[in-house]
Amino acid sequence: MSVRKAVFPVAGFGTRFLPATKSVPKEMMTVVDKPLLQYAVEEAQSAGIEQFIFVTSPYKSAIADHLGASSELEKFLSDGGNASLLASVRGCQLPSNAAHFLVQEKPLGLGHAVWCARKVVGDEPFAIILPDDLVLADIPCLSQMVAAHEKTGGNMVAVVDVPREDTKRYGVLAPGEARGGLVEINGLVEKPNPKEAPSQLAIIGRYILQAEIFKQLGEQKYDVNGEIQLTDAMCALIGGGPFNGFKFEGKRYDCGDKIGLLEANIAYGLSRDELRNDVAAVVLRAADALKSD
Ligand code: UTP
Numbered sequence: 470m471s472v473r474k475a476v477f478p479v480a481g482f483g484t485r486f487l488p489a490t491k492s493v494p495k496e497m498m499t500v501v502d503k504p505l506l507q508y509a510v511e512e513a514q515s516a517g518i519e520q521f522i523f524v525t526s527p528y529k530s531a532i533a534d535h536l537g538a539s540s541e542l543e544k545f546l547s548d549g550g551n552a553s554l555l556a557s558v559r560g561c562q563l564p565s566n567a568a569h570f571l572v573q574e575k576p577l578g579l580g581h582a583v584w585c586a587r588k589v590v591g592d593e594p595f596a597i598i599l600p601d602d603l604v605l606a607d608i609p610c611l612s613q614m615v616a617a618h619e620k621t622g623g624n625m626v627a628v629v630d631v632p633r634e635d636t637k638r639y640g641v642l643a644p645g646e647a648r649g650g651l652v653e654i655n656g657l658v659e660k661p662n663p664k665e666a667p668s669q670l671a672i673i674g675r676y677i678l679q680a681e682i683f684k685q686l687g688e689q690k691y692d693v694n695g696e697i698q699l700t701d702a703m704c705a706l707i708g709g710g711p712f713n714g715f716k717f718e719g720k721r722y723d724c725g726d727k728i729g730l731l732e733a734n735i736a737y738g739l740s741r742d743e744l745r746n747d748v749a750a751v752v753l754r755a756a757d758a759l760k761s762d
Contacts, residue, residue: 606719
């Protein structure tokens with residue numbers, strides 16, 4: 470069955486970016502000139518997603534505002550003949566029958582946020598995109614996954630190789646057989662101590678899951694931090710059909726982290742023809758300034 474729906478869990482407090490995230494949702498932080506949210510929606514659109522399900526918090530109205538129409542602004546740009554800016558503003562405007570906004574009253578964990586989407590997803594495979602993971606790639610990451618998933622079916626998570634000392638920040642795979650970009654998943658461990666991590670293959674914010682995950686999420690207990698973890702629920706699906714890690718082509722930036730967001734700004738700036746030379750000059754000037762310190 471094709472993947473038609475995507476869930477965007479965007480209800481976290483984004484504490485690592487305070488004070489910026491006091492009034493601006495983390496997902497509205499920009500890389501060059503576009504919010505993380507818009508990159509995520511455009512990636513889903515490229516992958517053929519038809520229904521967009523946002524699990525937001527009561528304090529993040531900017532998310533729905535950005536995805537809706539803004540008639541005054543559009544009229545201004547249209548009257549001024551500014552077609553390219555107009556297209557960029559309309560880039561992630563979603564028709565009302567394609568956008569669903571659900572409220573997670575309290576940030577009770579990623580697993581709980583996904584569980585909030587169960588009724589809108591229904592009984593079909595669906596994608597999850599975490600907008601703070603940005604992937605710069607020729608073919609968008611979710612499109613690569615959907616193409617691979619058409620062959621494998623089952624469950625799939627995007628994975629990257631991380632340094633061993635970083636395993637404590639991720640869900641980590643106990644890998645089985647590897648074929649091409651696919652790695653069979655024999656087990657998953659949430660934030661393992663580097664010495665005990667079963668591999669250095671870490672899950673990032675792109676998933677394609679079967680609807681069975683909702684039953685597991687409904688049965689999960691809150692962890693010591695009072696959260697429901699998606700990784701714990703995914704563990705219960707292992708062995709019940711194909712479950713693969715997917716090594717995508719492209720470079721992932723952790724934009725939930727200060728340095729990751731800065732690096733993404735540089736990389737995306739360098740990737741744009743009209744900005745490349747100026748961004749390169751800024752980076753070189755900064756490196757020179759460091760040398761002379
Ligand atoms: P993070 O673990 O990065 O949490 O969530 P956070 O609150 O956004 O940021 P920090 O760690 O406090 O700085 C990963 C993704 O899951 C969503 C977040 O909005 C983000 O997109 N999330 C997390 C929820 O939707 N609900 C939650 O309860 C937790």
